[in-house]
Amino acid sequence: MTDQVVAGVPRRESSLLRTVRGLALIRESAVGMIGLSLVLFWVLVAIFAPLLAPFPPNQTGLPLSPPGAVGLEGNVYWLGTDQLGRDTLSRIIYGSRQVLLYAPLATLCAYLVGIPMGLAAGYRRGLTDDILSFISNVILSFPVLVLYIIIIATIGASGSNIVIAVTFASAPGIMRIVRGLVLDLRNREYVFAAETRGESPWRIMLVEILPNARGPLIVDACLRLGYVVITIGTLGFLGLGLPPPDPDWGGMVSELRSFAIINPLLAVFPCIAISSLVLGFNLLADGLREVSLRD
């Protein structure tokens, strides 16, 4: 069998396993657990959306019903309906799918671009660092939303363009963080050992340095996820987000807000949804930071 353990030699745990074990410490942080539950709640809602939603998201019915109104077929509109009579609760439930698809995807893309940039800048230093740092400073000097509006105004509003815009705007920030971590880690002995063994620079960066920088990066990823959720919502609110008719929380708020004079409560529900998801990510990040500082 391949699993044989040589007596006296403890098996080296894989880096992945240790990360998972580290993340499991989150249960010691009350704040982190609240955050984790909020995030998990929305993940489950997104997965089981067809089972949970009382209506299909784009089915029309009685327009602008108040929360708790009964529809034509006897179904209850728990959170009311919009101007086309679409059930707000069902649209919030289906909207979680959009946001939980695009936010992690965009964040992942930003990391895939930002991490190599940061590794190269921090490990090679010199001219590479100067050029990459200057580029990122230029992009970061844009007020974020101004940058998003210019990009979306140029390439148009769609799911993939949101991913592109978020990647473009967030990668420099990620690069900065990774660069800072690498500058600290590159003087460790195991890096010198790897260099002496003659390992290639990218192998050193990816195998020796990056795994040791994972702690702060995981915390940053949580914060960033929350922020990307806000961004997607804001773009939707401004009408620059995902195209209709599929539900997106920001877009729902901007539609329902116009009818606040009829019922101001209608627009409040999608706001609660997005705020609770962002809060979940932020609390999770706070909990992870707290736990990682402890040891």
Place this chain on the structure above:
Amino acid sequence: MLIFMFRRFGTMVLTMVVVSILVFLLLEINVESVAIKVLGPYTSVEQRNLWLERNGYFDPAILRYLRWLGNFVIGDFGSSVRFKVPVSDVLWPRLANTGILGGIALFLASLIGLTLGVIAGMREGGPRDRGVSVSAILTTSVPEFASATFLLSFFVFHLGWLPGTSGMADGFDLRQLVLPVMVLVIYDWGYIARMTRASMAEVMTTHYIRTAVLKGLPYGQVIRRHAMRNALIAPFTVIMLQINWLLSGVIVVEVAFGYKGFGALLYEASLNQDIYLIEACAMVAVFVAVMTQTLADVGYTYLNPRIRFS
């Protein structure tokens, strides 16, 4: 110090040049789409070509860029396609309006953020610290459009205390500023408070604070005279950098409340594909952001002599 300032302003100019190239590449490199945006989609190819020809759009891109940049530097931003007036006629009044809104918001956010940050950082991990930290996370988790909706439904529709829009149709009205300012402050104070808290907590662990406490000085005096002076250096930078954030925030808030400011102008410009107006707004926004960043750096170096020559 003088050399440092020269270098810092040199970087700033260089950044602006690269930003201008970026804006130019994004918006002007495709002349066909420029013509469509300016003349409208229902024009013939001949009309567009004539217009492009007359305005020198068939010149090499570098020449066009230099001419474009030159016009920008002397303050000639071209004409707004939508408003049919020179861009500067709409831009500057709108910027002044945003200055009022942003100025009040930044002042209040700094005041609240610094005060609560100092209180939280005095005893790290204490109940006040937890309270401030958790409320900071809570308020920064609410997107601006969401808090605008919450406040609107409560103060305008439930209580009926405040006006729901801030269009200033009948002249300047301070009551119309309350909700936009509140939204900006709610979103912003948390960052300042968290930075101040971290800085304060760090200062509280230093030897000179311990000495001051041990030699029997009143606690309030230790905080005010010894701790706060050093702890407030780092938040200074954060507050200056908040201006960059505020420029994003005002877009949402101005759109949400119909406030006639710079952010709403940029938004309308982008909806109408008003290309010269978008360019001008973007360049002005970045200029303000880069300028405050530079001032933050210079100010920080002035306040903290330890890093001045390193």
